Amino acid sequence: MFEDIPVDVSPMHEGERIRSANMFVELAGPKSIGAELVQVKDSVEDGKIEVIGPDIPEMEQGQIYPFAISIEIGGGELEEELEGVIERRVHELCNYVKGFMHLNQRDQIWCRVSTEARDAGFRLEHLARALSVLFREEFPIIESISVTIITDEKEVESFLETAREKYDLRDSRARELSDEDVDVFYGCLMCQSFAPTHVCAVTPDRTALCGAINWFDCRAAYKMDPEGPIFEIEKGEVLDAEKGEYEGINAAVAEHSQGTTERVYLHSIFGYPHTSCGCFEAVAFYIPELDGIGIVNRDFRGETPLGIPFSAMAGQCSGGKQVEGFSGLSLEYMRSPKFLQADGGYSRIVWMPKELKDSLIEFIPEDLRDKIATEEDATSIKEIRRFLREKGHPVLERAAAEPEPEAEEEEEAEEITMEEAPSTVPVVSSPEMSVPVAGGFRIILKNAKIYAESVIIKRE
Known part of the structure; x- marks a missing residue:
């Protein structure tokens, strides 16, 4: 089937990571632009394979290039509502190709080609050919398919505009429905090759973390392939409507996460937040000093108020972990009334970053729009606190409603009893904590929380 492709093509290569030391070139990603788009067309030139821009032999090692994948499909049983579902499989099927790594989705894709693949004679036209064959195998309803790979910067920029318009149309359609309108939710397991215990719960009010699949997409995918990675979840009893806890989701998550996760709150980052895969578009994170929540999206290059960039924060809560105070999100979920x-x-x-805030401005309540700080207003906890006070942010009312601790003055020390403190935040909380011990060993504590009856602050 793939005799004319110089590298192996098989599901066994899913999950392959290409590190910088083994990388020939990087395609799209955080330092460039890219997108992928599947469109159903009435007329498709079947078997057409095209590369617009430099292919692997014309690229320089260690460089970063813009990158786009355009797939057109035709077939009597194909419907436009299937585009998003089929498009999401680009991630999985690209990773079948040995020496090619594909991460994320939509206009957030990040790909790499290994030096081993380059040395074997791999070219982008081989990737296009592999996708053409694999999509036919995965979706028999596809009767004709053409695949175009784009690396020319101007062509990618033009394609990116078209793709984003299409994404917006799909997302706006999904906003017409709410969780209360349906009896069935959906689960998605497509990211388990990278996050084995992650189960994505998709409801009308909460799109998949990747942002590429909404409730309508899942419904169409399940009808087309009931045995596939997207499955039905009976809503069952509503255990907590505000937090978004459902009997059916808890049962499905427990089953498909091998019992690693037993409870999930769809609409909270505290208690039992939704697990995070690695394809999420943003991360919500708790800032205990302010009793507030910050959000950072994948495109943001600076540091968050916690002093770490998106990549480090994503590493702490990805992989299917359930980390209280952190949760991966899709950008579309931030437009939901249940956010x-x-x-x-x-x-x-x-x-939140200014670019992200600007993109969400019409969904942020008008009286809060100028009260949420961005990196242009503040970067440190101290600066954000000052900004919140100047703007009169409602989070300050939460702090004022808490009882003030009765601090005892001492010459050498000040003791704050945690039971009296205005917050119940643990002294130390970390998704992973490393402690060196004797003999060259190291103890790693997962999801560690250390509590103390009191904290003594001594002046040196």
């Missing part, structure tokens, strides 16, 4: 409703929604958000 973190159990935590206060936007009235609890205190910081």
